[in-house]
Amino acid sequence: MLMDKKLTNKKPLNPYLPAIATVLENRFETPDIFTLRLKFKDPQLAGQYHFEPGQFNMLYMPGVGEVPISIVSDPDDIHIIDHTIRAVGRVTRVLQQLKAGDEIGIRGPYGSSWPMAQIKQQDVLIITGGLGCAPVVSVINYIVKRRSDFGRLVIMQGVKHSNDLIWKDQYEQWDALDNTQVALAANQTTPAWNWSSGYVTDLFDEVCFNPINSIAMLCGPEIMMSATVRELLQRGLSEAQIWLTMERNMQCAIGHCGHCQHGSKFVCKDGPVFNYPVVKDWFFREGF
Amino acid sequence: MYHAIKKKDLQALLDILNQSHQCVGPLVSEQTLKYSSISKLSQLPLGYSDQQQPGEYRLNYNSQSSYYFSITTGAQGVKPWLFKPEQKLWSVNKQNGSIEFNEALSEQKPLAIVGLRACDLAALKLQDQHFLQQQYIDPYYAQHRENLFIVAVNCHRSVDTCFCASTGDGPEVKNAYDLLLTELEQDFVIQSGSEAGRNVLEILSSRIPLHIVTAEQEQEKQQGLDKASQQVRRIPDRPVAQLLSHRLNHQQWNRIAQRCLSCGNCTMVCPSCFCHKEYDEPALDLTGSTHIRQWDSCFTAEHSYIAGFHFRKETRQHYRQWLTHKFAFWHEQYGRSGCTGCGRCISWCPVGIDVTEELELLCQEPSCYVDG
Ligand SMILES: Cc1cc2nc3c(=O)[nH]c(=O)nc-3n(C[C@H](O)[C@H](O)[C@H](O)COP(=O)(O)OP(=O)(O)OC[C@H]3O[C@@H](n4cnc5c(N)ncnc54)[C@H](O)[C@@H]3O)c2cc1C
Ligand code: SF4
Ligand code: SF4
Ligand code: FES
Numbered sequence: 074m075l076m077d078k079k080l081t082n083k084k085p086l087n088p089y090l091p092a093i094a095t096v097l098e099n100r101f102e103t104p105d106i107f108t109l110r111l112k113f114k115d116p117q118l119a120g121q122y123h124f125e126p127g128q129f130n131m132l133y134m135p136g137v138g139e140v141p142i143s144i145v146s147d148p149d150d151i152h153i154i155d156h157t158i159r160a161v162g163r164v165t166r167v168l169q170q171l172k173a174g175d176e177i178g179i180r181g182p183y184g185s186s187w188p189m190a191q192i193k194q195q196d197v198l199i200i201t202g203g204l205g206c207a208p209v210v211s212v213i214n215y216i217v218k219r220r221s222d223f224g225r226l227v228i229m230q231g232v233k234h235s236n237d238l239i240w241k242d243q244y245e246q247w248d249a250l251d252n253t254q255v256a257l258a259a260n261q262t263t264p265a266w267n268w269s270s271g272y273v274t275d276l277f278d279e280v281c282f283n284p285i286n287s288i289a290m291l292c293g294p295e296i297m298m299s300a301t302v303r304e305l306l307q308r309g310l311s312e313a314q315i316w317l318t319m320e321r322n323m324q325c326a327i328g329h330c331g332h333c334q335h336g337s338k339f340v341c342k343d344g345p346v347f348n349y350p351v352v353k354d355w356f357f358r359e360g361f
Numbered sequence: 362m363y364h365a366i367k368k369k370d371l372q373a374l375l376d377i378l379n380q381s382h383q384c385v386g387p388l389v390s391e392q393t394l395k396y397s398s399i400s401k402l403s404q405l406p407l408g409y410s411d412q413q414q415p416g417e418y419r420l421n422y423n424s425q426s427s428y429y430f431s432i433t434t435g436a437q438g439v440k441p442w443l444f445k446p447e448q449k450l451w452s453v454n455k456q457n458g459s460i461e462f463n464e465a466l467s468e469q470k471p472l473a474i475v476g477l478r479a480c481d482l483a484a485l486k487l488q489d490q491h492f493l494q495q496q497y498i499d500p501y502y503a504q505h506r507e508n509l510f511i512v513a514v515n516c517h518r519s520v521d522t523c524f525c526a527s528t529g530d531g532p533e534v535k536n537a538y539d540l541l542l543t544e545l546e547q548d549f550v551i552q553s554g555s556e557a558g559r560n561v562l563e564i565l566s567s568r569i570p571l572h573i574v575t576a577e578q579e580q581e582k583q584q585g586l587d588k589a590s591q592q593v594r595r596i597p598d599r600p601v602a603q604l605l606s607h608r609l610n611h612q613q614w615n616r617i618a619q620r621c622l623s624c625g626n627c628t629m630v631c632p633s634c635f636c637h638k639e640y641d642e643p644a645l646d647l648t649g650s651t652h653i654r655q656w657d658s659c660f661t662a663e664h665s666y667i668a669g670f671h672f673r674k675e676t677r678q679h680y681r682q683w684l685t686h687k688f689a690f691w692h693e694q695y696g697r698s699g700c701t702g703c704g705r706c707i708s709w710c711p712v713g714i715d716v717t718e719e720l721e722l723l724c725q726e727p728s729c730y731v732d733g
Binding site (some may be wrong): 088090133135137138139161162174175176177178320322324325327328329330332336337339342354358359360361 | 373491640649652
């Protein structure tokens with residue numbers, strides 16, 4: 074029997090097919106972290122493209138494969154799309170070799186975004202762990218650009234070793250901004266480190282925010298986010314005030330391949346940004 | 362009002378369908394049933410029937426039998442014809458530093474499937490929901506699905522692994538077909554369920570005699586369905602979805618893991634499983650590459666891999682993902698369970714793990730459930 078007629082008459086765009094992006098610049102941040110600045114080759118596509126902070130693209134390296142990567146540039150900067158990537162494996166190591174003028178495949182944007190529109194005038198806590206947390210950089214820049222729309226901005230970041238911190242100057246610049254506080258912690262430090270030592274959760278006594286009018290955005294390893302959720306709940310935030318971004322294996326990014334399933338959620342389309350209550354049944358639970 | 366046709370006249374239907382469609386039907390191949398191209402009635406497995414048990418699948422032959430459709434299910438239903446085990450998605454060409462993408466979609470001759478069962482028809486609807494009715498439409502699935510002509514068949518017998526009666530998906534085909542056959546001793550009862558089906562029936566009536574179904578034939582049809590409804594297996598008559606999602610630490614998961622080989626056969630034969638992976642096949646001269654998708658299973662470690670870490674490494678976690686996805690999370694994703702009771706995962710499990718039995722043990726009261 075014919076499937077639902079409403080689907081048959083228009084030829085839908087093929088959501089599996091990448092568009093072409095041109096590399097404008099490949100900036101090395103550290104020996105294994107780099108920022109790719111991309112532009113759609115087709116000006117019409119460039120004009121149509123719009124994303125929200127927290128969303129990601131699928132980047133395709135011809136002949137090698139496709140990987141999900143968050144967008145770090147500002148949504149209002151049309152015509153350029155920045156991705157900060159850590160070279161960890163097959164695809165990302167080849168992406169690292171790209172030079173200005175090279176062409177790659179791009180599909181997106183995909184997934185949910187940080188709840189920027191719902192949090193006007195609230196304090197925003199951005200809590201990250203691990204190396205340079207790309208999915209929240211766009212949020213920080215977004216808030217900094219629209220500073221009066223939000224309350225206090227508190228940026229907390231934990232790294233393993235103080236040498237791992239990328240964008241050091243950037244953190245110092247943010248710290249100097251009005252109504253903004255940066256708190257950094259490293260497990261292992263060198264004498265030059267003038268921030269704190271310990272875990273990101275050890276920073277809570279150093280920062281101030283109004284728990285009843287705050288929103289927390291978490292990004293990092295799940296063990297770190299899980300410890301942070303516990304700490305935030307103890308400090309008076311409700312579960313609904315907590316948002317986090319997740320990573321799962323992604324083959325398609327369009328809700329078809331099944332790899333990103335987390336309980337009943339598809340991280341690629343229901344996430345990657347989730348309100349904590351939505352995922353708490355399986356969050357950081359073995360096997361999910 | 363239904364019609365009946367003589368068994369030999371099914372050939373006329375195959376002829377009509379083959380004019381405009383690629384016609385596939387349930388043929389015997391590799392000692393099971395496989396939907397393959399069919400043009401002649403004589404290709405159908407007259408006299409064959411199947412016998413299925415946990416970990417066991419056997420075909421029997423009876424030279425006295427007048428039945429063409431006595432094999433209930435084979436290892437696969439119609440899924441491989443729509444959601445292909447391997448599908449070329451697109452290719453990329455490199456030339457002087459520029460790249461170019463070409464989608465691998467071409468005009469397809471419409472497909473007609475003959476002999477689809479109620480359980481597989483229900484599973485087809487689940488795949489439609491997944492691939493066509495969410496935010497993104499899958500054009501590769503759609504190209505085969507759009508003009509699919511379905512000749513369904515009611516079951517007149519069931520095997521020991523069937524439990525479609527308890528999932529509510531069979532054995533009677535109730536909708537979503539173009540034509541529906543019910544096989545009787547001497548005839549087929551034939552009825553249409555769509556505009557396209559009525560058109561074909563119309564053409565058919567100009568070539569062969571269509572008889573009005575008699576009361577006896579009606580009764581024989583009902584007897585066959587009643588017989589097929591007598592099933593030894595069933596899913597527990599309990600709120601399985603809620604119970605499972607609250608019993609993630611049940612000891613039974615460990616006991617299953619002692620038997621389960623994590624081979625993934627259950628997911629490969631399941632008509633509703635949709636998981637797949639994508640990979641590249643670069644041309645040898647490096648001028649381009651083909652991007653392919655291939656069926657995948659949540660029983661593989663790579664399914665849950667992210668740089669340096671597998672979320673599901675243990676067999677217990679694989680089996681729990683499969684079972685909770687099918688019977689719990691599917692409800693939230695698609696409004697019903699992901700199982701249509703075809704029983705394939707029971708028969709094709711090399712160690713004979715029986716999903717209905719495991720559900721019974723996991724959902725029974727009182728439980729030894731410990732939450733963590
Ligand atoms: C929503 C989302 C946003 C992300 N944003 C960024 C970002 O901004 N910057 C960044 O450096 N990394 C990001 N990642 C992680 C990045 O996708 C992986 O590091 C990358 O897929 C590794 O691919 P590889 O082939 O180099 O590694 P390999 O270890 O060789 O991996 C092989 C394959 O496994 C899969 N895979 C491995 N790791 C991951 C992973 N973490 N997530 C999903 N699939 C994975 C991919 O299909 C990959 O091709 C993000 C992941 C997700 C899910
Ligand atoms: S879970 Fe088993 S019985 Fe249910 S539809 Fe899949 S293969 Fe058939
Ligand atoms: S997650 Fe497992 S059970 Fe669910 S569709 Fe994929 S392979 Fe099937
Ligand atoms: S990445 Fe394929 S379903 Fe989410």
